[in-house]
Structures are given as C-alpha cells and as structure tokens.
Amino acid sequence: MPSTISALNDLGQGPRQNRRPLLSSLIQRSDYHGLMTALRREGAQGRLTAGQRVRRAANLVNGSTGLGLAVALLAGTEVSCGPRGLILAAGYRWRLPFAGAFTLGNVVLSRCPATDLLSRPALLAHEERHCSQYAWCLGAPFLPLYFLAAGWSLLRTGNPGTGNVFERHAGLEAGGYPPRGTGRRPSHPGPAELEV
C-alpha cells in the first residue's frame, strides 16, 4: 500500500501537512478528524532518537503500524500519540486477544485509558520492546513467530510468557508473567494481566 505508507510517513511532521492524510482509503468513521488531530500532535511529544526514528520508519514500511491503526480504528479505540514514537490506542473492547494490552507495530492497544498506560512506565517499556521486535522481524512475521514461541512456552512452563523468547526479552514481570523457575505470577500484574 504505497499511498498508505507515504501518508504514514507524514506523521510527526507538524502542522505543515496539507496532504491527503493517514489511511484515508480505510477510514470512514466520524472520529477520523480526532484521530488525525491526535496524531499530528506528535511533534509535541519530544524529539525521537535515531533508533526510535528508524524503528518507526521500519514499522511503517513493513505495514505493522498500518495494521495496528486499522485495528485501533475498527475497534473504536481512542488514538493518541505516546512517547518515543509510540501510538496509544486506548479503550480496546474486543474479546480477543485475552490481554490487557498488546502491540501491533508502533501501536499499543490497551483496554485501560491512555493515562493509565502512561502511568505504568514499566508496562509501556515492555510494549515498546515488542514494538522493536516487530521491526526486527520485518513486521507481520512477528505474529506467527510470537505464537510459536508462546505455544512452546505453554508446553514447557504452563503459561505463554515465561518460556517465550519475545516476552523474556520484553520483560516477564512487566508483562505480568511469572519469572522462570517460580511457577507463579508476579504479585502486582496490573492492567495488562496478560498481554501480547
């Protein structure tokens, strides 16, 4: 979807944008202008590091962020700009996945309000590491790899996170998973009781 990628690349370039905006061919919802306003505020979120810019560009090009935004819009979430190039999609209500929060590209979808997510820096950092994993996996291939790792973990440890290389890299405790060898959950799993 080159036109979508081009539009996505306009994110964060401030108020000079007059071009046709993000995902315009997909979005027909009444909250479209609210979404665009929120995304254009990204310039106010502070400068991104070179690595964060590369990650954002990678997830734009590989389509995972576009997928995340499409799900966020279809699910009727409230989209806003988060720190470090992340996009927060709050108020997710669909039944699947069974997770308090999950990440698609640079989009972090959560069942809780964005303010709650922002007040939990460890959880947000955990989701941000998944965001980086999408970039390393070139986008969509992350999903089957993740589910394979989760299935392996489930067989080995009884839960989808403890033996899952992606969750271990992202941080087990912040993700609400028991540390290796304990067989128990952390005492304060928070709103992302399980997440992806």
Ligand SMILES: [Zn+2]
């Ligand atoms: Zn996770």
